[in-house]
Amino acid sequence: MHRVLGDRRAIALLLGPALLVYSLIMLVPMVWSLGYSFTKGNTINGFTGNGVANFSRLLDDPAVHDALWFTLKYAVVVTAGQVAAGYLLALLYVFFLKRASALVRTLVFFPVVLPTVAVGLLFQKFFQVAPQTGPVNSLLNAVGIDSIDFFGSAGSAFWVLIAMDIWRSMGFYAVLLFAGLVDIPDEVLESARLDGATGLRLVRHIVLPLSLPVLMSSLIFSVNGTLKVFDSIVALTNGGPGTGTTPLTLYMFQTSFTYSDYGYGSTIALLLTVVCLLVSLVVYRVSRRDLTEG
Amino acid sequence: MATIDTPVKTSVGGSGHAPVRAPRARRGRPGSRLWVKVVVAVLLVVEVYPMIWMFLTSLKSNDDYLNNSTWSLPTTWEWSNYTEAWTTGNIGLYVQNSLLAVVPALALMLLLGTAAGFALQVMVWKGRSLTLLVFLAGMMVPPQMILLPLFTVYFQTGLSGTLWPLILTYTGTGLPLTVFMMATYYRSVPRELFEAATIDGAGILRAFWTISLPLVRNALLTVGLVQFFFIWNDLLIALTFTNNQDLRTIQVGLLNFTGDFGATQYGPLFAAICINVFGTLVIYLFLNQKVMKGLTSGALKG
Numbered sequence: 001m002h003r004v005l006g007d008r009r010a011i012a013l014l015l016g017p018a019l020l021v022y023s024l025i026m027l028v029p030m031v032w033s034l035g036y037s038f039t040k041g042n043t044i045n046g047f048t049g050n051g052v053a054n055f056s057r058l059l060d061d062p063a064v065h066d067a068l069w070f071t072l073k074y075a076v077v078v079t080a081g082q083v084a085a086g087y088l089l090a091l092l093y094v095f096f097l098k099r100a101s102a103l104v105r106t107l108v109f110f111p112v113v114l115p116t117v118a119v120g121l122l123f124q125k126f127f128q129v130a131p132q133t134g135p136v137n138s139l140l141n142a143v144g145i146d147s148i149d150f151f152g153s154a155g156s157a158f159w160v161l162i163a164m165d166i167w168r169s170m171g172f173y174a175v176l177l178f179a180g181l182v183d184i185p186d187e188v189l190e191s192a193r194l195d196g197a198t199g200l201r202l203v204r205h206i207v208l209p210l211s212l213p214v215l216m217s218s219l220i221f222s223v224n225g226t227l228k229v230f231d232s233i234v235a236l237t238n239g240g241p242g243t244g245t246t247p248l249t250l251y252m253f254q255t256s257f258t259y260s261d262y263g264y265g266s267t268i269a270l271l272l273t274v275v276c277l278l279v280s281l282v283v284y285r286v287s288r289r290d291l292t293e294g
Numbered sequence: 295m296a297t298i299d300t301p302v303k304t305s306v307g308g309s310g311h312a313p314v315r316a317p318r319a320r321r322g323r324p325g326s327r328l329w330v331k332v333v334v335a336v337l338l339v340v341e342v343y344p345m346i347w348m349f350l351t352s353l354k355s356n357d358d359y360l361n362n363s364t365w366s367l368p369t370t371w372e373w374s375n376y377t378e379a380w381t382t383g384n385i386g387l388y389v390q391n392s393l394l395a396v397v398p399a400l401a402l403m404l405l406l407g408t409a410a411g412f413a414l415q416v417m418v419w420k421g422r423s424l425t426l427l428v429f430l431a432g433m434m435v436p437p438q439m440i441l442l443p444l445f446t447v448y449f450q451t452g453l454s455g456t457l458w459p460l461i462l463t464y465t466g467t468g469l470p471l472t473v474f475m476m477a478t479y480y481r482s483v484p485r486e487l488f489e490a491a492t493i494d495g496a497g498i499l500r501a502f503w504t505i506s507l508p509l510v511r512n513a514l515l516t517v518g519l520v521q522f523f524f525i526w527n528d529l530l531i532a533l534t535f536t537n538n539q540d541l542r543t544i545q546v547g548l549l550n551f552t553g554d555f556g557a558t559q560y561g562p563l564f565a566a567i568c569i570n571v572f573g574t575l576v577i578y579l580f581l582n583q584k585v586m587k588g589l590t591s592g593a594l595k596g
Contacts, residue, residue: 004492005418005485010499014417015425018410018469021402025466026432029440029447036442043446089337096330104334106582107341113578113585115527117545118570121563122348131360132560135347138364167340176590221593228436231529235549249530252438257534262442269438276436 036266043262054267064268066243067251071275074161074247075226081166083218086173091203093174094181105178108171116168120235123164127151154244157237161245165232173218180214181207216287223283227276248272345571352376352564359560375561376569385566387540388547389573395457395532395543396525399464403472404518406465408510411476412502416488426477432470440467441534448535459535460543464525471592472517479513480506516588519581523574523589544570 040050058064089108093101111119127150128134137147150156184207192206208215230249233239239246239254246254248268256265351359352375354368362369380386410429414422440463448459483506491501507514532543542550551566578585 004489004498005416007417007498008419010497010502011413011417011419013499014409014413014502018406018473019425021406021462021466022429022432022469025444025463026435026440026469027428029443030435032443033439043449092330092333096327097334104337106586108337109582109586110575110578111341112589113523113527113574115545115548115570115574117527117529117548118567121548121567122344125351125564126344126347133364135343135364172589172593175586176593179590217593224434231527231545234529234533249436249438253530253534256442262446266442269436269442272436273439276434280434 033266033269036263037270039263040261041263042256042260044260047263050263054264057264058267058271063243063246063251064248064271067246067248067268068271068275070245071227071229071247071249071272074158074229075223075279077162078165078226078229079219079222081162082169082173083177083215083222085166085170086218087177087215089170089174090177090181091207093178101178105171105175109175110171111168112172114168116231117235119164119168120232123160123167124151124236127160151237152241154241157241157245161233161236164236165226165229168232169222173222176218177211177214180211184210220280220283220287223279224276227272227279248275348564348571349568352561352568354561354564356560372561375565378559379562379565379569383551383562383566384542384547385544385569388542388544389569391457391536391541391547392526392543392545395460395464396522399461399468399525400518400521402461402465403468403521404514407469407472407517408476408507408514409502410469410473411480412506414473415477415480416483416485416502416506417498426474429470429473432467433474437467437530441531445534454535455538455541457541460532463531463535464528467531468521468524472521475517475520475592476510476513479510483509516584516591519577519585520588520592522577523585526574 036047037054038050038052039047040053041047093105097104126134127136129137129147129149133141133147136150141147148156150160188206188210189202192202197205228249229247230253233245233247233250237245239250243251249272252265252268252272255261255268347364350368351364353371353373354362354375355370355372358366358369414426444459444463445454448454453459453462488498488501488505491505492498496504527545528543529545529549532546533549536542536546548566548570551563
């Protein structure tokens, strides 16, 4: 009977177009980009061989070090922040809001679908000092604190960025983790309560271990996304002040298109890819181990 | 990635039943404690106030915005900011460009992705799980890795200067998730159904088209919605391939909005942000449950 479902011509016809487009748009360019790493130049002026010069430059480039450090710092803080905020929200939905939570859930999820550029510009104006004092600074003034120029230093710009990205995504992780919490059988919670576990102890010893699988996949998904952050930074700070909030993605973009150095740009893209793979691998390994222990 | 899939999938299915299961027999009356009310109130203000502020500001004149308190209501309600943004600010053109890039890309992606999902899940042949893995790998790799070669190809084939680079790139980058999600949905359709159809004389291609497509109609809508938001909100790819001002998508246009006026016109700028935001708001108002389910299941399966 499997003869019909094993019809090679049909398989080729169904799979062929997708595989072709995918190969041409993704697989071939990946390998090609690898080749670019050994060249210098760009599309308009042509490429010349450059040996491993891009790689030795990569190792010594302070801008790369800063961007890599920023990328990792951003990924760690935002991942921790959005998963933690999402988890707290999910606990709130399940244990306190219960039936009433659908509306809150839907509302808090909304920023997830908003265009990042729009959110970036909104936060920029929300936190600004000049030309107009934005709502956040007006609030500070109202309680007697002087306005803060949030985008004047890399440190404060970083925290606005973090706040924005947590605001944008916490509803998403809340719904994701909510699904995991709802799956915990009521009987388990009830018997734990009968044994005297309440509040934090209930969460720590019963809820947390039982929702660990979904918590771990949230972490993996979050890290994978935050390492590739681009849109929100371009819209909010464009990497500034100076290069204070420039991640690898943006540095690669600027190197390639502002300075027209495709060879070096490809090398940075390769570094980014390697970092993504390594971090995912590490998080994945750690999560496997935790799961078997839990 | 595929191994973490198993424990988690049950919970995605569970989210559908959530409102029924969650409330049963848990302690305390819903939202009865004061601190819960306070937390929810703060949450609502944090979520909603920025939107209200943005909307009110979009109706202010430049003087009103610069000289009066940021909390105040507009002194005169300048609805003309919206027409300014739409015409002088070119938002109308940018929305049109976005639609012209997003709609064909979505159609192509769904058609190719569904066919491939069918071939990978329903059809029986050697190497299909490997092929699925090859597609999956595409989700891990950052798009920066493919931008430069694609730029070269589009430039040399003369496609730059049209919207084709966007359509093709969106289709290609969207395929991994589409193929994977569609394959997952086909898993729940019994193979015997297609075998039976082919006994009745329909070819397998015909069975794919007339029998399987109606069965996964819902899944198509979900995947389509998820991908719509991804493409519509994309900045990186649009920024890379729209070197011509007339080709800008809404996101690129909004990012460069101030440039079109000379000096910054705050009213129209906020109006442009609002147009962008309220577009997604309308979709979300009608389809929020589907959007939430689709986006989160895409995350867990990925």
